[in-house]
Amino acid sequence: MSEIEPIVHIVDDDPDVRDSVNFLVSSLGYRCVTSASAQDFLRALDDQRPCCAVLDVRLPGLSGLELQNELQRRGSAVRVIFITGHGDVPKAVRAMRHGAIDFLEKPFDDQVLLDRIGEALAESREAIERRRRQGDLERRLSSLTDREREVLAHIVAGRTNKAIAAALDISVKTVENHRHNLMSKAGVTSVAQLIAWASEPGQISA
Structure with missing residues (x-):
C-alpha cells in the first residue's frame, strides 16, 4: 500500500506570510493547505493523514494557542509549529509544554522551518500508526x-x-x-x- 501523502497546513491571517511560507514549503514537494483562521483550518483538516500546522500565535477568533488546545482535546495527530512576529517567552514555554515542535520568531530561518516540518510530519505519522495499532488491539480484545x-x-x-x-x-x-x-x-x-x-x-x- 502506498504511503499517504502528508499535508502541511499554513495558518496565518496575513496573506503575504501564507503565500511566502506556501511557496517555500511547496518548493520541496509538500502539499500545502492555507487558512486565514483556526476555524478555516479545522474545516479543512483531514486527521486521518500525516499533517502538521504552521500556526501564527495571533489569529482572529480562536488564537494559535487555543487551537493547539483544541487539537489536543480531540486527540489529533496534527503536530504544531508556531511562528510569531511578537517574541513572547511565556507563550513559547506554554506552547512547548503542550507539545509544539518549535516556536519560531519572524523572520525565521527557512531551513530551520523546513527541518521542523520534517520532524513534525514524522511525529504525526507515528501518532497515526499508534492510533491504528491501538484501534486494532481494541477490536481484537473486544x-x-x-x-x-x-x-x-x-x-x-x-x-x-x-x-x-x-x-x-x-x-x-x-x-x-x-x-x-x-x-x-x-x-x-x-x-x-x-x-x-x-x-x-x-x-x-x-
Missing part, C-alpha cells in the same frame, strides 16, 4: 469471550496450563483450546507474542 480473558490474564501472569486449569476449575485440554483461540484472535503464533500483545497499554492484566 472479540474475546469472558473465559478467554480470564485465561489470557493467567497466561500473562506466567502460569502454566495446569495451574490455569486448577484456578478456573476446567481441564488442561480446555485451557489449551482457549490458548489456541486466543493466539488466533490476537494474530500471533507464539505464547511470547501473545503476552507481548496482551501487555500493550490498555489491554489486560492478571
Whole structure:
C-alpha cells in the first residue's frame, strides 16, 4: 500500500506570510493547505493523514494557542509549529509544554522551518500508526469471550496450563483450546507474542 501523502497546513491571517511560507514549503514537494483562521483550518483538516500546522500565535477568533488546545482535546495527530512576529517567552514555554515542535520568531530561518516540518510530519505519522495499532488491539480484545480473558490474564501472569486449569476449575485440554483461540484472535503464533500483545497499554492484566 502506498504511503499517504502528508499535508502541511499554513495558518496565518496575513496573506503575504501564507503565500511566502506556501511557496517555500511547496518548493520541496509538500502539499500545502492555507487558512486565514483556526476555524478555516479545522474545516479543512483531514486527521486521518500525516499533517502538521504552521500556526501564527495571533489569529482572529480562536488564537494559535487555543487551537493547539483544541487539537489536543480531540486527540489529533496534527503536530504544531508556531511562528510569531511578537517574541513572547511565556507563550513559547506554554506552547512547548503542550507539545509544539518549535516556536519560531519572524523572520525565521527557512531551513530551520523546513527541518521542523520534517520532524513534525514524522511525529504525526507515528501518532497515526499508534492510533491504528491501538484501534486494532481494541477490536481484537473486544472479540474475546469472558473465559478467554480470564485465561489470557493467567497466561500473562506466567502460569502454566495446569495451574490455569486448577484456578478456573476446567481441564488442561480446555485451557489449551482457549490458548489456541486466543493466539488466533490476537494474530500471533507464539505464547511470547501473545503476552507481548496482551501487555500493550490498555489491554489486560492478571
